Amino acid sequence: MVVDPKHAAVNGRRRAQQPHKSHREVADELRARIRSGQLRPGQRMPTQAKLADEFGVERGVVRQALYILQSEHLLTNVSKGSPATVAPDPALTRPLTGPAAPPLPTTVALGPRIESAFAAPQVEIDALCLTSVSLTLAIGEPLRQIHVGRLKPAKIAVRVLLPSRDIDLAFPVAVDGRSEHDAPVHDRWLAQRNAQGQVLRHNLLALRGSHGIDVQVSFRALPFTPPVKLYLLNGVEALFAYYTLSRRKAEIDHENLEMYDATGALSMLFAFEQGAGLRDTTFVEQSHLWFNALWETISSELTLTT
Numbered sequence: 001m002v003v004d005p006k007h008a009a010v011n012g013r014r015r016a017q018q019p020h021k022s023h024r025e026v027a028d029e030l031r032a033r034i035r036s037g038q039l040r041p042g043q044r045m046p047t048q049a050k051l052a053d054e055f056g057v058e059r060g061v062v063r064q065a066l067y068i069l070q071s072e073h074l075l076t077n078v079s080k081g082s083p084a085t086v087a088p089d090p091a092l093t094r095p096l097t098g099p100a101a102p103p104l105p106t107t108v109a110l111g112p113r114i115e116s117a118f119a120a121p122q123v124e125i126d127a128l129c130l131t132s133v134s135l136t137l138a139i140g141e142p143l144r145q146i147h148v149g150r151l152k153p154a155k156i157a158v159r160v161l162l163p164s165r166d167i168d169l170a171f172p173v174a175v176d177g178r179s180e181h182d183a184p185v186h187d188r189w190l191a192q193r194n195a196q197g198q199v200l201r202h203n204l205l206a207l208r209g210s211h212g213i214d215v216q217v218s219f220r221a222l223p224f225t226p227p228v229k230l231y232l233l234n235g236v237e238a239l240f241a242y243y244t245l246s247r248r249k250a251e252i253d254h255e256n257l258e259m260y261d262a263t264g265a266l267s268m269l270f271a272f273e274q275g276a277g278l279r280d281t282t283f284v285e286q287s288h289l290w291f292n293a294l295w296e297t298i299s300s301e302l303t304l305t306t
Contacts, residue, residue, distance in 0.1 A: 021055050022066035030065060034074050034086055035095060045075070045084045075276040103268040106241055110231065110269060111136040117233040118142035123153045126232040126291050128222075130243065131193045134230070134265050135160070136200045142205055146211060153183075155214040158204060161294060161300060162197065164221035165190050171225060171245055172261035184252045184258050197304040220295055221302035229264055236274040238287040241267035 032049075033039045047052070051062045066084050067074040078084045101110075114135075117123055127135050146150040163169060172189050174182050197219055207213040231239040243262035250257060272280040272287075 004236045010143075021057055021060045023057075023068070026051070026062060027068040028055065030069060031072070031074060031163035034069070039086050041086050043086045045086065047083050063142065073181065076141070097179050103147040103270050104267070106134045106229075106267050106269045107137075107265045108269075109271065110134055110239065111141055113231075113233060113237060113271070114143045115145065115240060115295075117237070118145070118151050118153055118156075120234050121154050123156040123158075123232075124234050125157070126159045126161075126288075126295075127230070128226055128291060129229040129231075130163065130195045130226065130241055130262070130264055131162055131189070133192070133198055134229070136196045136203075137265075139203070143207075146207060146213075152211070153213060155216075156204060156207065157216045157219070159291075159295065159301065160197065160200070160219045161222050161226075161291070161299060162193055162219060163225050164302070165193075166221075166298065167225070169225045170227075171243070172259050175243075175247060175258040175260060184255070185257060188250075188252050194304045201304070218304040219298040219304065220301055229267060230291065232284075232287055232291060235288070236284065238272045238284045239269050239281075240272070240287070241269045243267060263302055295304070 007243050028060050028101060030039070030045075040044065045066070046054070048059045048062045048066070054060045055172045056063070057269060063078070066075055070084070071079045074087055075084045076087050076183055094286065114125070115138075117125065124302050125135075129135065146153075169183075172185050178180075200215045201219075204215050204217050229243065230238075234241070242263070243264060244267065245260050247260055248260075250259060271280045272283040274281045274284040298306060
């Protein structure tokens with residue numbers, strides 16, 4: 001049997017011939033991928049050649065489909081050359097700081113602002129939070145940009161305030177109250193606090209040897225559970241969010257325990273920028289005064305060990 005080269009796989013096996021698709025059917029499939037999040041805002045599409053191969057059509061059919069999606073503002077940069085790009089989500093293209101900035105979940109708002117801060121020659125980040133999970137995740141992308149040579153700050157200084165291991169936390173805490181269940185809940189939080197802090201410190205300090213960047217990372221312990229999280233970026237931005245408690249179950253040491261806890265990654269982050277009006281400027285300045293006062297007075301040395 002002679003196999004049509006268009007339907008032969010790279011390993012020599014016969015590839016099933018796909019039914020012919022129209023440019024509108026190709027557009028429908030790609031549109032569904034964009035709307036489902038399979039193709040994310042800002043992500044580059046596969047090349048037209050790869051799409052043509054996937055759908056079993058000519059490149060002209062693919063190009064027509066891409067132009068349809070561009071007319072619907074779902075794609076940008078459709079041409080015969082480089083691959084098209086999924087259009088930014090309109091909700092994410094609005095300003096992330098200043099009076100016009102909408103509040104957004106921490107997972108959405110923090111990453112782009114941290115990456116923008118890392119574009120400066122001298123990066124200064126102060127953070128007050130419960131575990132530093134969100135901060136560690138947000139710093140991942142700028143670190144990648146440094147490693148591929150797109151960012152090259154000369155100096156990075158990071159200060160983090162976290163709750164002390166020696167206090168009775170307000171949350172997370174067992175619903176039963178002060179009981180034998182509080183110990184595993186506290187130990188779980190402490191392990192997470194230490195692990196995230198160690199990863200954050202290690203990843204940043206590694207830039208000294210790999211890229212010759214002057215890096216300073218410091219942690220101090222608070223004698224209370226912060227009801228809010230605060231990120232101060234390069235002295236000009238303040239990002240603020242409330243920790244909102246909820247009752248939930250978690251498996252700890254093979255036991256299902258009910259606790260009061262807050263999911264910080266989902267907290268709505270409010271952004272303020274110095275110079276964006278009296279309200280924003282004052283908030284940024286007062287946030288720095290508050291953070292520095294905590295750092296220099298009632299906080300204590302913090303070690304990221306159990």
